[in-house]
Amino acid sequence: MCMADGGAVRRVETGGAAGFWAPGSRILWRYRENGGARFHIARPVTVVRDDAELLAVWLAPGTECVKPVLADGTPVHQEPLESRYTKPRTVQRDRWFGTGVLKLARPGEPWSVWLFWEPGWLFKNWYVNLEEPMVRWEGGVDSVDHFLDISVHPDRSWHWRDEDEFAQALRDGLMDDRQAEKVRAAGRAAVEVIRAWGPPFSEGWQHWRPDPSWAVPSLPEDWDRTPAHVSS
DSSP states (O other): EEEEEETTTEEEEEEEOOOOOOOOOOEEEEOTTSSSSSSSEEEEEEEOOOEESEEEEETTTTTTTEEEEETSOOBBGSOHHHTTTOEEEEEEEEOSSSSOOOEEETOOOOOOOEEEEETTHHHHHHHEEEESEEEEETTEEEEEEEEEEEOOOOSSEEEEOHHHHHHHHHHTTOOOOOHHHHHHHHHHHHHHHHHHTTGGGGGOOOOOOEEEOOOOOOTTTTTTTTSSSEEO
């Protein structure tokens, strides 16, 4: 596992990929690029809970992260949609802006649920990020984003997000029709959980607060290292 050493992240073996991280451990939450093998998103996070039912982590404000940008440094979201996924890319280090994010991932589930707050801990919304089920390794968890997302509001209303990006990714060959249908099916399954108000929406996570003693984790130099051991 990754444990705190000041504000840094250091690796500590847990005796196998099936081990759980203790609350307060520092790990990496990473995404591989779509249609490739490289990691293009890496976020150091602090473990809130980790067991057979749920991994919950805290992404603190100001955390140094890795994000994708176009080769000339242009932020991805500023590029017109028609060329957003076809222009050459690189990665750069940046800081997580705004308030922190609580991320929740259930083993084997093809989405994670993120909680956002306004300043002053005014709860804003849940965000269902459709993605490959998380793969655990000795330093954290890895996935691949599937573009399509869902916003869920405190009044339990919801709406799809980024449908245009999902359609463009399909047109640009970042997923085939079979994969796209799997993503749509995952989205429909997530909507059923929302309509039934099942976990994690029903579990009161919006009232959770981070331990004030937690320091902001540092981004390790080998943030893109290849895992030695993985498990789902």
